[in-house]
Amino acid sequence: MQSSNYWLDICNLAAVFDQQSIPYQFIEETALMIQGVPVKLEEVAIEVQWDLVESVHGLFTPYGPTPIERTKDIGSFHFEMEGTSVRVKCVYNKAIRTDPFRIQLERDGLHYWCQSLYTKRRNPRYEEVINQHLYDLQMRMTEQNQVAWNQNNYQALINRYGAPEEVADKIKQHPEGRLGSFYRYMEPVDGKKIAHLMGSNGIKGIALSLLGADVTVVDFSQENAAFAVEVAGAAGVNIQYEVSDVLSFKGEGSEDLYDFVLMELGVLHYFINLEPLVRVIHRLLKPGGQLVLHEFHPISTKLITSKGKKHKVSGNYFDPMIENRQVAFSKYSSERESEKAQVLQRKWTLGELITAVADIGLVVKTLDEEPNQKVHDIGIPKLFTLVAQKPS
Known part of the structure; x- marks a missing residue:
């Protein structure tokens, strides 16, 4: 993915969910990037309200989404949007709106829901880059x-x-x-x-x-x-x-x-x-x-x-x-x-x-x-x- 596509695609996806009143949050590397952490983004990852995942799947029918894969705890599907790989997931029986680490950020007058970087700070995969980001921000x-x-x-x-x-x-x-x-x-x-x-x-x-x-x-x-x-x-x-x-x-x-x-x-x-x-x-x-x-x-x-x-x-x-x-x-x-x-x-x-x-x-x-x-x-x-x- 090229960085020039990141914000356009994220903006478009956020607009779809807001217009349809679907609770969502960007997660993983996508959430970190939105919060300014310098990570490499391979796909845009989004979590949606679990009992609306089928409706969300239908919203993106024009992009040819994969069938919803279901496990005991998670449902997910993928699609390509204007060259961007998008992964949508849900966690069954989880209420997105009550996630205590779901935060809303503003960029260029637009608002995005994402999961706070503090949820990943102890993850060995992200710990070093997040701590460096926090140090720079602290200074x-x-x-x-x-x-x-x-x-x-x-x-x-x-x-x-x-x-x-x-x-x-x-x-x-x-x-x-x-x-x-x-x-x-x-x-x-x-x-x-x-x-x-x-x-x-x-x-x-x-x-x-x-x-x-x-x-x-x-x-x-x-x-x-x-x-x-x-x-x-x-x-x-x-x-x-x-x-x-x-x-x-x-x-x-x-x-x-x-x-x-x-x-x-x-x-x-x-x-x-x-x-x-x-x-x-x-x-x-x-x-x-x-x-x-x-x-x-x-x-x-x-x-x-x-x-x-x-x-x-x-x-x-x-x-x-x-x-x-x-x-x-x-x-x-x-x-x-x-x-x-x-x-x-x-x-x-x-x-x-x-x-x-x-x-x-x-x-x-x-x-x-x-x-x-x-x-x-x-x-x-x-x-x-x-x-x-x-x-x-």
């Missing part, structure tokens, strides 16, 4: 996110928290109170070495430093760093602030160095592949050291929306889409600046997270799910803390 995302987080974020921090001297005074009054529920998995921190990855404005790192810890904050925002250094100075403590994206952090002597690696509140969604992140965490931890990850619960961020007493399942918990979002500080910026502050995000399930942590060899010690504290949201998880240890 582009990091560049975009870095631009967003360096657009007058210093002023947004001042607008939100106040002058550095004021912030320092508040932290000094009660440093433990700045750390939240995850601190009980770290205390006492006196004399401990802590790496706070994506440590943002440095407030948590400064609180830990006031409690006696030796803290390194890693974050790619120069403006976060400027604010953090000023607050630390006003608080009378020293923190090491490394301006770097986490995956590129190569601090001198940083291997097997830290008692704790801390990550908290709204950080995981900046990674479209968790494996490189957990490799960095594993490298930074001492034998016996622990990852403490305090995050928003995916039930609240991916599945349920709440408004007063009303709760609605409005999302797909398994949704693997990469989305454009405004950065967290945008509401504290001017309207003109907030319009520019866009970042890419991918939200993860607890299962995906635990699997990534376990695969790298960290031992899960705690998974603490915390309920929402709002009266009308009782029973809905809001946060979780994961503690995982590097074996001694």
Whole structure:
């Protein structure tokens, strides 16, 4: 097949299924190609709703499709369309619309349903090319996110928290109170070495430093760093602030160095592949050291929306889409600046997270799910803390 035919044929096929209201998704190499993975395409592969396969077969009668071949689980047929080999299959008793990894992508104003590349990421046939694609995309995302987080974020921090001297005074009054529920998995921190990855404005790192810890904050925002250094100075403590994206952090002597690696509140969604992140965490931890990850619960961020007493399942918990979002500080910026502050995000399930942590060899010690504290949201998880240890 020539690449010039790919999109024309895919577009035509998608149009047929959409016009006939037939649930479908492109699969295998076809789905990977649609998502930008550089694979060689020998045929266009499509999965359709199983109880409509005979109707689909009839739609393509002008192209001389082969008879439907049936096994216990699968039905399939082939045909040639304008020189392109097309394979249509169905999986019996599978509802296409409820496939959690079925995603819709847009290209040149047209939409295509396909199976997410994450379903093939552990397949030995595709693992290397998919991981390379994700790495390249992550680097582009990091560049975009870095631009967003360096657009007058210093002023947004001042607008939100106040002058550095004021912030320092508040932290000094009660440093433990700045750390939240995850601190009980770290205390006492006196004399401990802590790496706070994506440590943002440095407030948590400064609180830990006031409690006696030796803290390194890693974050790619120069403006976060400027604010953090000023607050630390006003608080009378020293923190090491490394301006770097986490995956590129190569601090001198940083291997097997830290008692704790801390990550908290709204950080995981900046990674479209968790494996490189957990490799960095594993490298930074001492034998016996622990990852403490305090995050928003995916039930609240991916599945349920709440408004007063009303709760609605409005999302797909398994949704693997990469989305454009405004950065967290945008509401504290001017309207003109907030319009520019866009970042890419991918939200993860607890299962995906635990699997990534376990695969790298960290031992899960705690998974603490915390309920929402709002009266009308009782029973809905809001946060979780994961503690995982590097074996001694």
